[in-house]
Amino acid sequence: MLRNSQQLKLSEFTAIYDRLIPKNHFLRKFNTLVDFSFIQDELEHKYCLDNGRNALSPIMLFKYLLLKVIYNMSDSDLVERSRYDMSFKYFLGLRPEDEVIHPSTLTKFRKLRLQDENILDLLLKKSIQIALENKVIKSKRIIVDATHTKARYNQKSAYERLLEQAKLLRKTVYQTDSPQKKERFPKKVENGSLVDALEYCRQLINTIENDSQMAEMPAIQERLNLLKETVEDHAEHLATSKDEDARIGHKTADTSFFGYKTHIAMTDERLITAAVVTSGERSDGEQLRTLVEKTRAAGLEVQSVIGDTAYSGKENLKFAESKDAPEKSFELIAKLNPVISNGSRVEGSNGFSFNKDAGMFVCPEGHMAIRKARTGRKNNRTNQRMSYYFDIEKCKQCPHCGTCYKEGAKSKIYSVTIKCDLHKKQQEFQETEYFKEQARKRYMIEAKNSEIKHRHGYDIASSAGLIGMELQGALTLFVTNMKRIVKMMEK
Structure with missing residues (x-):
């Protein structure tokens, strides 16, 4: 009750x-x-x-x-x-x-x-409401970006993670206690068995807890608690150590991560106004509409949006122009990347999205194109196209086989038109001094991403699953906003 x-x-x-x-x-x-x-x-x-x-x-x-x-x-x-x-x-x-x-x-x-x-939207709206009541938000501009968070359990196997925590605990004991007590510890496991690793960790925990003098040392106690949490998590959820919701995302053409993305909108005052948590393979640019709408729903006016090249897609330019509702239009200060323009294709059709860090398209399953080539003749009535080629062997094993990839085909190609009128207009805008001056302010959101990762542990997920990631994001971003509001009110 x-x-x-x-x-x-x-x-x-x-x-x-x-x-x-x-x-x-x-x-x-x-x-x-x-x-x-x-x-x-x-x-x-x-x-x-x-x-x-x-x-x-x-x-x-x-x-x-x-x-x-x-x-x-x-x-x-x-x-x-x-x-x-x-x-x-x-x-x-x-x-x-x-x-x-x-x-x-x-x-x-x-x-x-x-x-x-829906704790993420609830907490962000609450923090923005507090900021508005205390008159610490004055800007009508937001900066957008995404930061990645590695999945907690799939970076290493359950077996490797358990033994890593056990090793750190034993190392702390060796530094603070008598070396002779090493003989009391259970024998290390090296057979690759998750069941044996769990039993070894439990024996190690019991051995240390039975020695009251050892267990009461703060340094040892901290490591002991972390090992106990890891054992409990693995015993309950991680028989196979698999995070079903996490996906592979790409930072560059040859570097990737396994986990999630948090797409963020932030004001000039460094207050986060909206966020969307997705799996790691999702494109940054496709979240722009949601971030702007959530920011407006929180009670803020949006007249300008600053982002990187991932946000300069055709659909985002249309959204910024808002011909059907001019009062909702805004400046999109995102440098144009010509390969994003897609005159004859609808952006994101069939689930394909552009990864601006790698300069490649990614398929709905999260696989990145292996090469690209420009096709078509110059100075012709039809625009040239950029064609992206995917690994055919991965396509044959893909769940989308038969829809995205036709069985028996010798290649899988995704093509986009190089130029369209909307992008030409944006290209003229990005050459102005005003655009260049505003674009320099994007560094602020990079600093905010660094803060939530390094000060609040947002670089690694605290639990498995998208729901757990959203809860972690909600709490972390709310705390970050409140710290910022308190600091601004002190000035």
Whole structure:
């Protein structure tokens, strides 16, 4: 049963917070700035309101997840720190003497309460609403880009990841404890068996936990908790260590990653206004319409959009021009790449999309063309075309065989027209000094991508699946926005 009141209970020890937590502490400012009651309103339908025992506050559990992102900690370390860190207890709405939750509660909360919620759009809209209320957004321009996140489990096999975490734990023990205790550890596994690796890790965990002096050392405890989380995840989800939703994306013609993309729109004030999480093979440019529409839905006006060459496709230029609704038109400051123009083809037809980093088209299954060639005569009435050739052996094994690729064909070619009138107009625009000056501001979103990756662990997915990636993105981008709002309000 969900209680209506989620306010901090009275306590004779509440004054401790005023003594120990500075007025300028980020968590104090964060807590004051955001009315978290919207979380309870959003999740209320997931609880029974008039039957059963009292449920833990969804606001408190949600704040635990925010702390996990802010400080980049494991569930166990987060809960343990909230036991004695008064800034954590204050932020969570607990009294100084209150007990903390069990770490497994956070796993259940993520799975049972947040799985079906559109939490990404909800949190970004909330942060933009707060920014507007505090008048820290003035620009009517957004910068768009995508950043990639590697899948957590498919970079290495389950077997390799387990042994890697076990190795780091043992290394930490060797650095902080007596070398003679090596003999007490279980024998290392080298046979490639996932079952044996799981059993080896469990034995290693038990050996260290049974030595209270060793287990209480902070450095060892941190590594121990990370290994325990990895074992639990593998035991529950990863018998084959396969992330069904992740896909191969390409950074250049010869470098790739396996995972996801987060497509982001950001204002000049470095506040993220909209985001879309997709699998790694999806094109950047096809998300422009969604990012602009979500930004407008959040309450912002969009008069100008800055992006790289991935956003200069014909369909995006049409969308920016908005002949049917001139009041919705905007400047698209994205340098034109001639091979994106596709006069006789509809952009993205049959699922093919252009990868601007590699300069190649990618098929619906995520395979990149292996070469390209210009075809047609110059100075002819018909435009020349750029033809992209795909690996025929991959096409024969592809699920789209029979539709995209006709069985028995000796080659698979995808062709696009080199020029169209819409692109000629954009080419003239990109030669102006105004365009060049505005395009230089794109660096700001690169810095934002670096921030969410290196400060908040967004370079690697924290769980498997697209739903888990969206939750990670929602929490990370919300925290990033709130930190930025707090900083701007201090000026």
